Amino acid sequence: MAAPHRGGGVRLDPPGPAPEGLGRFGEFGGRFVPETLVAALEQLEAEFRKAWYSEDFRAELGGLLASYAGRPTPLTECHNLSELFGIRVLLKREDLTHTGSHKINNVLGQALLAKRMGKQKVIAETGAGQHGVATATAAALFGLECKVFMGAVDVERQALNVWRMRLLGAEVVPVTSGSGTLKDAINDAMRDWVASVEDTYYCIGSVVGPHPYPWIVREFQRVVGDEAREQARAVLGGDPDFVVACVGGGSNAMGTFAGFLNTKSRLIGVEAAGLGLESGQHGASLSRGVPGILHGARSQYLQDEEGQILEAHSISAGLDYPGVGPEHASLSADGRAEYVSATDEEALAGFKLLSITEGIVPALEPAHAVGWLARDAGKMIPKGSSVVLTMSGRGDKDAQQVSELLDLSKD
Numbered sequence: 001m002a003a004p005h006r007g008g009g010v011r012l013d014p015p016g017p018a019p020e021g022l023g024r025f026g027e028f029g030g031r032f033v034p035e036t037l038v039a040a041l042e043q044l045e046a047e048f049r050k051a052w053y054s055e056d057f058r059a060e061l062g063g064l065l066a067s068y069a070g071r072p073t074p075l076t077e078c079h080n081l082s083e084l085f086g087i088r089v090l091l092k093r094e095d096l097t098h099t100g101s102h103k104i105n106n107v108l109g110q111a112l113l114a115k116r117m118g119k120q121k122v123i124a125e126t127g128a129g130q131h132g133v134a135t136a137t138a139a140a141l142f143g144l145e146c147k148v149f150m151g152a153v154d155v156e157r158q159a160l161n162v163w164r165m166r167l168l169g170a171e172v173v174p175v176t177s178g179s180g181t182l183k184d185a186i187n188d189a190m191r192d193w194v195a196s197v198e199d200t201y202y203c204i205g206s207v208v209g210p211h212p213y214p215w216i217v218r219e220f221q222r223v224v225g226d227e228a229r230e231q232a233r234a235v236l237g238g239d240p241d242f243v244v245a246c247v248g249g250g251s252n253a254m255g256t257f258a259g260f261l262n263t264k265s266r267l268i269g270v271e272a273a274g275l276g277l278e279s280g281q282h283g284a285s286l287s288r289g290v291p292g293i294l295h296g297a298r299s300q301y302l303q304d305e306e307g308q309i310l311e312a313h314s315i316s317a318g319l320d321y322p323g324v325g326p327e328h329a330s331l332s333a334d335g336r337a338e339y340v341s342a343t344d345e346e347a348l349a350g351f352k353l354l355s356i357t358e359g360i361v362p363a364l365e366p367a368h369a370v371g372w373l374a375r376d377a378g379k380m381i382p383k384g385s386s387v388v389l390t391m392s393g394r395g396d397k398d399a400q401q402v403s404e405l406l407d408l409s410k411d
Contacts, residue, residue: 009062010071013226015052015219016258019327023211023297026333028326031210033296040197045212047117052219057116061109065223068141069097069104073224075231075388080357085377088386090235091360092228094252094393101363101393102224102252103134103205109220111138114201121145121200125189127154127182127248128318128365129161130393131205136170146170149189152180154317157401179311182248182321186295206249207325210296214325218254224390225259232388239263242381245390246270246369247339248283248319250328252392257337265388266338269328270369272314273341283312285324286332286339299326315344315405316364316398340380346371351395351402363393364402 023029031041051057065071073096078089094102114122122144126132132148139146148165152174155162165172178184186208193202207214207221225243232240243260245253247269257267274282282288289300294309302310302322312322331337342350347364350371355361362370369389373381381387395402 009059009067010065010223012058012062012223016222019211019215023215025214025327025330027291028297028299028329029211029214030298031296032293032298033210034194036194037197037210041210041212043117047113048212048216051113051116057112061112064108065105069108071097071223072227073097075228075235076360077235078358081354084357085373086383087377087381089373090232090240090386090388091391092224092256092388093391094224095360095362095391099130099134099137100396101130101134102221102255103131104137105223105255106205106217106220106251107131107134107138107203110201110203110216111142111144114144114203115142117201119144119199119201121147121196122203123147123149123189123192123200124203124205125149125182125185126205127151127185127320128316128363129154129158129165129397130318132170132172133161133164133168135203135205136165136168139170140168147173147192149173149175149185149192151182151185152176154181154185158317158397159400161397181312181317183309183312190295206251207254207327208249208295208297208323214297214327217251218258218327221251221255222258224252224255225257227259228256228388228390229259229263236386239265240388241385242266242268242387244268244270244369244373244387246319246365246392247286247324247328248272248321248365249323250325252390254325254327256390257331261336267331267336269337269339270372271339271341272316272319272368273343274313274315276343277341281313282341283314283319283321284341285322286328287341289323294323297326299323299329300332315347316368318363318365319368340372340376342368342372342375346375348402348405350374352406360391361395362391363395364398366390366392
């Protein structure tokens with residue numbers, strides 16, 4: 001098992017505001033779970049509070065984030081893209097972390113929690129595979145047994161990440177129920193946890209699920225926004241006009257937004273419009289969803305008139321989820337954050353555009369944000385504005401899928 005990492009690490013600020021009561025963000029959040037999980041969640045909350053308020057724990061995690069994950073990540077100014085759009089674009093480069101996405105920030109924190117709690121096994125769900133890879137990576141580092149649930153559809157379109165998880169020693173369980181995507185992977189992971197809660201830690205990858213998970217994941221991802229805020233002030237001389245991030249469950253966006261909530265920056269979350277919002281085949285739960293309960297929390301979900309959860313669609317496995325984290329639902333209801341959407345076609349255009357203008361190949365998830373930026377620069381975003389956009393992951397994992405959709409030989 002890895003030795004503690006101390007000294008010379010990333011500075012982690014004391015905790016941000018906790019949700020009210022049993023994890024309430026306004027009218028959203030909560031803890032709607034079987035009785036068998038209540039004690040486990042109460043224990044998890046108590047252990048997290050004890051750890052996160054401890055300077056020693058934050059120092060150990062900060063050491064890991066620096067020496068293992070590669071933080072702080074840079075803020076890259078995109079001169080070519082900026083000239084093209086007539087705005088100033090800066091990317092927060094989570095694609096440069098170890099494992100290739102922001103997911104490692106949260107997983108290292110939860111792996112340390114699991115170790116403190118004496119757990120020997122970790123389970124996780126994954127959509128695009130990046131959370132699964134990060135969990136398998138941390139499990140290998142700390143000597144934990146690891147099982148990852150992944151929708152069968154995502155297993156096919158994210159074959160590289162499945163191979164990486166297995167190489168790292170994790171068991172990958174394809175989930176064939178429902179649509180075979182992220183929602184169904186979470187369902188099976190939660191069922192497994194109910195049966196193995198005594199010796200197993202459930203490492204949730206996004207700001208979803210029952211309290212305290214949305215709070216825990218936001219706090220472990222807050223390093224993204226805290227870094228970006230200080231970096232932007234150094235480059236711009238103040239806060240950016242806009243802060244933009246893609247939103248599925250919403251962990252990279254919530255981590256980014258957390259650093260700017262007390263600023264005047266406009267917060268923009270970009271959901272998956274799929275084949276179009278009017279087509280019914282999309283993942284835009286804040287644009288088209290209604291309040292409901294899923295996976296232990298009250299939030300905004302895609303539902304039919306009888307309250308049945310609808311299948312989501314996105315070209316991106318990481319945004320293919322029919323709901324969103326409860327704190328995002330609260331930010332939307334309060335008007336503090338605005339949520340827009342980009343189609344599959346616009347995401348592909350963003351994927352290609354960033355590659356050819358800046359030499360940065362994005363994952364399909366943040367490519368939605370780039371695609372939206374291309375569409376709304378000079379419109380919703382006035383000319384001359386400054387924009388910080390979180391590049392939540394790199395495009396290696398999507399290369400095979402995108403190569404079948406983009407014929408570059410015709411360019």
